[in-house]
Amino acid sequence: MKNIYSEDAFTGLEAAIVLIAFVVVAAVFSYVLLGAGFFTSQTAQATVHTGVSQASSSLEIVGNVIGISNSPTAANARLTYTNISLALTAGGTPMDLSQMVISYNDGASRNPSVANNTAGINTCTNVFDDRTLAQQLWCVSQKINDLNPASPNDLLEPNEIWVITIGLPPTATVNQKININLQPAVGAVLPITRTIPGGLNTVQAIY
Numbered sequence: 001m002k003n004i005y006s007e008d009a010f011t012g013l014e015a016a017i018v019l020i021a022f023v024v025v026a027a028v029f030s031y032v033l034l035g036a037g038f039f040t041s042q043t044a045q046a047t048v049h050t051g052v053s054q055a056s057s058s059l060e061i062v063g064n065v066i067g068i069s070n071s072p073t074a075a076n077a078r079l080t081y082t083n084i085s086l087a088l089t090a091g092g093t094p095m096d097l098s099q100m101v102i103s104y105n106d107g108a109s110r111n112p113s114v115a116n117n118t119a120g121i122n123t124c125t126n127v128f129d130d131r132t133l134a135q136q137l138w139c140v141s142q143k144i145n146d147l148n149p150a151s152p153n154d155l156l157e158p159n160e161i162w163v164i165t166i167g168l169p170p171t172a173t174v175n176q177k178i179n180i181n182l183q184p185a186v187g188a189v190l191p192i193t194r195t196i197p198g199g200l201n202t203v204q205a206i207y
Contacts, residue, residue: 058089059182059190062161064205072200078173079196082206083141086182086190087161097121097162098154099185102138106178108171114138122152124165141165174198 062085070080088095098121102114117123117139124139142163143152156162172178175198182190194206 058092058187059086059095059156059184060089061085061190061192062087064207065192065194067194067196067200067204067206069200069202069204072202076170076173077200078170079168079200079206081165081167082180083163083165084180084182084192085144085161085163086156088156088158092158094155094157095184095187096154097140097156097164097184101183102166103181103183104136104166104169104178106169106171106176108176109169111136111169114166121154121164136167136169138164138166172196174200 066083067079068081068083069077071077086097098116104111104114114136115138117125117137119125121138121140124141140162143149144161144163145159146152147157147160166180168178174196177193177195180192180194182192184190196206197204
């Protein structure tokens, strides 16, 4: 009698094992693809949020940059300090100016990080004095439209205008080009380039 059973036959159990293997592989592959997709989506979302944060955290100059000279008629006349009025760009978010880094360069002197006053940026004691480069300081000398006059803080908020005073080194003499960069903790650098005029007054706008 002919044997109808063959050792080469594909049994139901084997088929089930193969099917389960395919299902498991497909499930793992789908999980990897979904995970990669979620990661890419989260990365794109973080990039967008960072871009929005950077775009909404920017400073702008209000009015002219003012230079002050304590000795405008001296033989070695120079600017002692400069006043810069700052505000947030339209739609900007509040910015902590105590975290801002100010750098100064005029070719003859370079200071990559002008320190703020040790008493805090809201205290301008001694900032207006003649100072060497090593003692160069900056502070907030005036707040216009201050939203918190009763409790001074370091947060520049929408509609406020803060006047920052930056002490200049002895090399800030007549006809000298000066470069000041304002780098907030979040947001774009605000570069300021001006040329000190050939003749100085006690107070003058510099362009």
